[in-house]
Amino acid sequence: MTLDQLKIGEHALITLVSGKGILRHRLLEMGLTPKTKVYMRNMAPMGDPIEIALRGYTLTLRKEEARNISIVVAYE
Amino acid sequence: MNKYIIGLIGNQNSGKSTLFNSLTGSNQHVGNFPGVTVERKEGILKGHKDIMIVDLPGIYSLSPYTKEEIVTREFLMKDKPDAIINIIDATSIERSLYLTLQLIELQIPMILAVNMIDEVISSGNKIDDGELSKQLGILALPISAIHKSGINVLIDEVSRLVENKNKPIYIDFCTGEIHRAVHAITHLVEPKASELGYNPRFVAIKLVEGDSIIRNELNLHDKDAEIIDEIIKDMEFHLGIDNEAAMADMRYSFIEKIVQKVVTGHANKQRELTDRIDHVLTHRIWAIPIFILVMSVMFYLTFGPIGGTLQALLQSLLDIGINKLSIFLVSLDLSPWLQGLLVDGALTGISSVLSFVPIIVTLFFFLSILEDTGYMARVAYVMDKFLQKLGLSGKSFVPMIIGFGCTVPAIISTRTLASSRDRKMTIMLLPFMSCTAKLPIYAMFTAAFFKENQALVMMSIYLLGIIVAISSALLLKNTAFKGEGTPFVLELPAYRFPLWSNVVRQMWDKAKDFIERAFTIIFLASMFIWVMSNFNFNFAMVSNPADSILAQVSGALTFIFKPLGFGDWRAVSALITGLTAKEAVVSTLGVLLNVNGNAQLVTAIGNLFTPISAISFMVFTLLYIPCFAAVAAIKREIVSLKETVMILSYQMIIAWVMSFIVFQLLSLFVR
Numbered sequence: 078m079t080l081d082q083l084k085i086g087e088h089a090l091i092t093l094v095s096g097k098g099i100l101r102h103r104l105l106e107m108g109l110t111p112k113t114k115v116y117m118r119n120m121a122p123m124g125d126p127i128e129i130a131l132r133g134y135t136l137t138l139r140k141e142e143a144r145n146i147s148i149v150v151a152y153e
Numbered sequence: 154m155n156k157y158i159i160g161l162i163g164n165q166n167s168g169k170s171t172l173f174n175s176l177t178g179s180n181q182h183v184g185n186f187p188g189v190t191v192e193r194k195e196g197i198l199k200g201h202k203d204i205m206i207v208d209l210p211g212i213y214s215l216s217p218y219t220k221e222e223i224v225t226r227e228f229l230m231k232d233k234p235d236a237i238i239n240i241i242d243a244t245s246i247e248r249s250l251y252l253t254l255q256l257i258e259l260q261i262p263m264i265l266a267v268n269m270i271d272e273v274i275s276s277g278n279k280i281d282d283g284e285l286s287k288q289l290g291i292l293a294l295p296i297s298a299i300h301k302s303g304i305n306v307l308i309d310e311v312s313r314l315v316e317n318k319n320k321p322i323y324i325d326f327c328t329g330e331i332h333r334a335v336h337a338i339t340h341l342v343e344p345k346a347s348e349l350g351y352n353p354r355f356v357a358i359k360l361v362e363g364d365s366i367i368r369n370e371l372n373l374h375d376k377d378a379e380i381i382d383e384i385i386k387d388m389e390f391h392l393g394i395d396n397e398a399a400m401a402d403m404r405y406s407f408i409e410k411i412v413q414k415v416v417t418g419h420a421n422k423q424r425e426l427t428d429r430i431d432h433v434l435t436h437r438i439w440a441i442p443i444f445i446l447v448m449s450v451m452f453y454l455t456f457g458p459i460g461g462t463l464q465a466l467l468q469s470l471l472d473i474g475i476n477k478l479s480i481f482l483v484s485l486d487l488s489p490w491l492q493g494l495l496v497d498g499a500l501t502g503i504s505s506v507l508s509f510v511p512i513i514v515t516l517f518f519f520l521s522i523l524e525d526t527g528y529m530a531r532v533a534y535v536m537d538k539f540l541q542k543l544g545l546s547g548k549s550f551v552p553m554i555i556g557f558g559c560t561v562p563a564i565i566s567t568r569t570l571a572s573s574r575d576r577k578m579t580i581m582l583l584p585f586m587s588c589t590a591k592l593p594i595y596a597m598f599t600a601a602f603f604k605e606n607q608a609l610v611m612m613s614i615y616l617l618g619i620i621v622a623i624s625s626a627l628l629l630k631n632t633a634f635k636g637e638g639t640p641f642v643l644e645l646p647a648y649r650f651p652l653w654s655n656v657v658r659q660m661w662d663k664a665k666d667f668i669e670r671a672f673t674i675i676f677l678a679s680m681f682i683w684v685m686s687n688f689n690f691n692f693a694m695v696s697n698p699a700d701s702i703l704a705q706v707s708g709a710l711t712f713i714f715k716p717l718g719f720g721d722w723r724a725v726s727a728l729i730t731g732l733t734a735k736e737a738v739v740s741t742l743g744v745l746l747n748v749n750g751n752a753q754l755v756t757a758i759g760n761l762f763t764p765i766s767a768i769s770f771m772v773f774t775l776l777y778i779p780c781f782a783a784v785a786a787i788k789r790e791i792v793s794l795k796e797t798v799m800i801l802s803y804q805m806i807i808a809w810v811m812s813f814i815v816f817q818l819l820s821l822f823v824r
Contacts, residue, residue: 094398099216099218099219099639099640100640100642101397102214102216102218102397103213103216103218103640103642104640104642105397105398105401106213106214106216106251106401107213107248107642107644108247108248108251108405110398110401110402110405111394111398111402113405118428118431119431119435120437121435121440121534121535121537121538122435122436122437122438122440122441122535123538123539124538125537125538125541126534126537126538126641128435128534128645132245132247132248133244133245133246133247133248133419133421134244134245134247134248134644135424135427135644135645135646136642136643136644136645137530137533137534137537137641137642137643137644137645138640138641138642138643139537139541139640139641142640142641142642
């Protein structure tokens with residue numbers, strides 16, 4: 078499963094960040110590294126981009142970019 | 154002279170500008186980093202004339218991808234500041250420390266300013282700054298830039314640091330396989346790194362990260378390059394992950410350990426409040442209506458009650474001033490040409506520059522509030538989908554909308570865009586958003602030809618501008634800006650009250666910057682146009698405009714405009730004077746057609762143009778080069794003269810081609 082498929086209000090653990098170049102680098106340095114916990118906060122009115130919470134802050138990214146992030150849903 | 158230079162560096166939204174303002178007071182200078190569209194602010198540290206602070210772009214890492222990051226790296230590695238102040242947002246300390254670790258690797262004397270400590274405390278949490286200092290090997294000082302607390306201590310410590318030049322205490326956060334790889338590569342690159350004046354360990358870490366810029370700069374022997382690749386491959390094999398992920402993972406693991414030791418409590422009041430506000434402002438249904446409402450109110454106040462009133466006030470003051478001055482000049486008994494040059498040329502030029510100031514000031518008052526509260530990031534988030542397909546992000550939306558008011562502040566406002574690629578592309582498209590100064594032109598032509606369908610024609614013109622902008626974006630995305638797209642990964646900061654002193658400073662900076670830079674170009678251009686319209690080629694003043702240089706030049710240029718349906722020297726002259734300000738198109742036509750009052754003008758226009766050539770003329774004024782003030786703003790933001798000329802040529806060509814198509818098609822179908 079990838080991050081873009083996570084439902085609003087769900088938690089997940091990142092397992093893998095794929096992709097390449099600037100995008101992947103950006104995702105990694107913004108803290109989207111394997112084993113990081115993320116929470117799906119919201120979605121923009123037109124369904125894209127998505128809004129996630131991680132490492133104590135909020136980040137928005139496009140679904141297209143979120144597709145590069147593999148996750149497992151975590152139940153709290 | 155400044156003995157010491159200090160770099161101020163931090164993430165976006167870390168409160169960097171606020172801190173910069175309290176560190177430097179009013180001693181600031183704004184410019185650009187050489188040759189790029191990245192802003193560079195400098196200021197003198199309060200109470201220390203020998204220390205200069207450079208405000209670096211807000212970035213999240215020292216990776217070699219965006220212009221902002223590259224400029225910052227260049228500054229840190231080549232200009233070699235005497236010290237760094239790294240400001241972090243204490244409420245999102247984990248992510249903020251990522252950049253901190255990269256900075257520590259550079260081994261430049263460094264202080265960590267832990268900002269927004271007041272929010273941490275009011276949420277009932279604690280950050281042990283003593284322990285944080287120990288863990289990182291640099292001094293960490295809790296501050297609140299907004300409440301100006303901790304600033305004096307910071308200033309004292311900074312002045313001490315530049316004297317004693319203490320480098321960060323060496324702390325090895327590389328573990329296991331990465332440590333081994335970095336260690337081995339450090340030895341290998343030591344001579345070359347020292348030759349370039351870089352810290353060998355920093356170079357080694359960057360090589361492990363796969364940093365192409367450093368790698369090229371080192372110009373390694375093939376043999377060494379091979380060994381380094383081998384070491385990295387070996388490391389990846391043992392770790393089971395690739396080099397980039399390994400480095401990010403290692404840094405964050407180290408940070409997590411520090412945060413556990415240093416921070417107590419997880420509550421975040423500001424976040425909770427932010428959640429509640431976001432519930433409304435980014436609501437599935439209400440987000441877009443609220444955005445439209447906010448923009449409408451801003452527009453209304455800027456071009457109506459506030460900005461409009463200020464503009465009218467300024468105009469009447471200017472009129473009085475110009476009147477007094479011209480009476481004074483007349484009393485000097487100067488020759489008529491000098492009098493004309495000073496009064497009609499120079500003073501008109503000055504007042505046309507100044508007439509933009511009220512709009513800029515008012516608009517930036519609102520824009521800085523929207524930016525500082527955190528709403529602008531939400532706009533980018535909510536509107537992003539619209540611009541995604543055009544190769545831009547939601548952040549370009551607001552400048553585009555401002556473009557319908559006035560192109561000048563719209564261009565200046567692109568400075569809030571994070572990437573210089575997006576900035577350039579947005580600036581290229583902005584002039585196609587029909588600004589309010591073009592309205593009188595459309596109004597005159599629709600009054601002359603399309604009395605029944607005035608609204609429809611006007612709307613079609615605006616729509617055409619938008620269509621041309623969209624098509625240009627698609628074209629640019631696949632040509633000039635191909636493959637350069639920066640990912641839309643944006644922090645949504647917590648909502649905060651804007652600091653009024655920041656808002657006022659923003660307004661003042663933008664207005665000052667505009668006046669400083671626009672003056673020469675607009676001033677000279679206005680004088681030039683004045684000379685052209687009042688002299689003949691023998692440099693004698695003319696009484697009949699038809700004998701002027703402008704008329705001659707326009708006459709010679711009519712062949713270009715014949716295929717567009719308005720190959721008349723008066724129409725061409727109007728387009729040329731329209732470069733000073735679009736309103737001048739109407740007034741020039743009035744003078745050249747020798748009419749008094751609007752009714753006469755409408756009739757005269759009716760005789761000069763046909764309905765089809767009128768449409769073609771409107772299309773041309775919609776799309777051709779914006780006024781000199783906008784050109785000056787473009788040059789200021791784009792920096793490169795060559796690129797500015799290219800942008801203007803593009804607009805000229807598009808205007809001609811579109812008018813040509815419109816005129817020829819309509820001529821075919823409409824009889």
